[in-house]
Amino acid sequence: MNKKLLPIRGLKARKAAWEVIQAVGRGAFADVALERIFNLYSFEPIDKALITELSYGAIRQRYFLDCWINFLGKVSAKKQPPQLRWLLHIGLYQILKMERIPPAAAINTTVELAKNCKLTKLAPVVNGILRSALRSREKGSLLPHANNPSEELAKNESIPIWLADELISWKGTEDAYNIARSFNTISPIDIRVNKLRADLKEVQEIFDSCGISNRLIPNCPYGLEVPAGVGEPKKWPGYEDGKWSIQDRSSQLIAPFLGSKPGEKILDACAAPGGKSTHIAEIIYNKGEIWSVDRSSRRAQKILENSQRLGTNCLQLLVADSNELLTKHPEWKSYFHRILIDAPCSGLGTLARHPDARWRINKDNVQELILIQSQLLNSLAPLLKSGGKLVYSTCTIHPDENFNQIKNFLKIKNEFVLEYEKQIWPGKGGAGDGFYIAVLNKL
DSSP, X not given: OOGGGTTSTTHHHHHHHHHHHXXXXXXXXXXXXXXXXXXXXXXXXXXXXXXXXXXXXXXXXXXXXXXXXXXXXXXXXXXXXXHHHHHHHHHHHHHHXXXXXXXXXXXXXXXXXXXXXXXXXXXXHHHHHHHHHHHHHHHTOOOOOOSSXXXXXXXXXXXXXXXXXXXXXXXXXXXXXXXXXXXXXXXXXXXXXXTTTOOHHHHHHHHHHTTOOXXXXXXXXXXXXXOTTSSOGXXXXXXXXXXXXXXXXXXXTTGGGGOXXXXXXXXXTTOTTOHHHXXXXXXXXXXXXXXXXXXXXXXXXXXXXXXXXXXXXXXXEEESOGGGHHHHOGGGTTOEEEEEEEOOOOOTTOXXXXXXXXXXXXXXXXXXXXXXXXXXXXXHGGGEEEEEEEEEXXXXXXXXXXXXXXXXXXXXXXXXXXXXXXXXXXXXXXOOSOEEEEEEEEX
């Protein structure tokens, strides 16, 4: 971090946010890029909050901000040098989306960054575009209207056009807008109390004593909601003691659908980072045999760390491809009472939490994932006992990964019957992430 940035108030934080956006532009994951910045440099909590809001917000609003560059500039956004494009996003996001930032501060700091970071010759371009954006905002001017409904939705809510097309085809224009708006809403932090080590009242009292605002989550027996932006959760009291975990409210609903009982053999086939495996262990009071499987050793390490922290010692960790479990463990045929397949998916239900995800997924990715999901269902079905229960879940809203996937599975596996299925749409009725769940019984 350039030391000569320090004298100007807020410049260091904006420079850090710019670095995060540039890293994501080169392919990094937003949460990884942000964590790296926080580890590299020392920031006060107020600066961390600004960096997070500015970087995540600009990444979410990428298409919307590009449309403004196209409207105001002489060169389209995608033809701008990447460093300049992302710097303009920093300035435009503050002017157009952050009411608490004085426009003069947004413009001056962005121009100063250009001058101090080898974009001196382009500083007048930055200044001109940002001042034009401010004049448009003050006059109440909007971007030109697109005649195509999908293009208009994509522009206004900053989502890919292909996704806008799909949302409108699935839900109609009004609901499509509601869902897309939820993608741009900052989610609260949901936590799950570990009933092996604490109860709701105890954790609430701990939080209250520290001034951490919280409230119960409806339909989540062990869930608490904390507003976003109140600090770093892993530093809150009770975390290191394993009294609670961070887990979205939608995700907290999935493990109970297994109906797991103490003493049973349970398989979590795509387990990392371990949220659902540890939840199952808590439900059965650590009395049973839970196999947590993931093909990534790095991700499996997260399961181990979470399990150790929470004290869920009935978990057995296996690094393996779940499609090969029957081949490598023939003794597991008809072995498990319950199987959870929290399948790899497009994650279209979690775009509010993952600002960069909407720019990573495309139609081809979805088709590849549909094949992976189908393989998992067919590979793991023989491991379930007769009379056992299989739960298939995703954190997406794409029907081909959800309803249609299960419909096709049941066509070829007539020993399975559908007990229950539901699609939760993000942002509806206080819901958290969008997700799908199907509960299947093996005759």
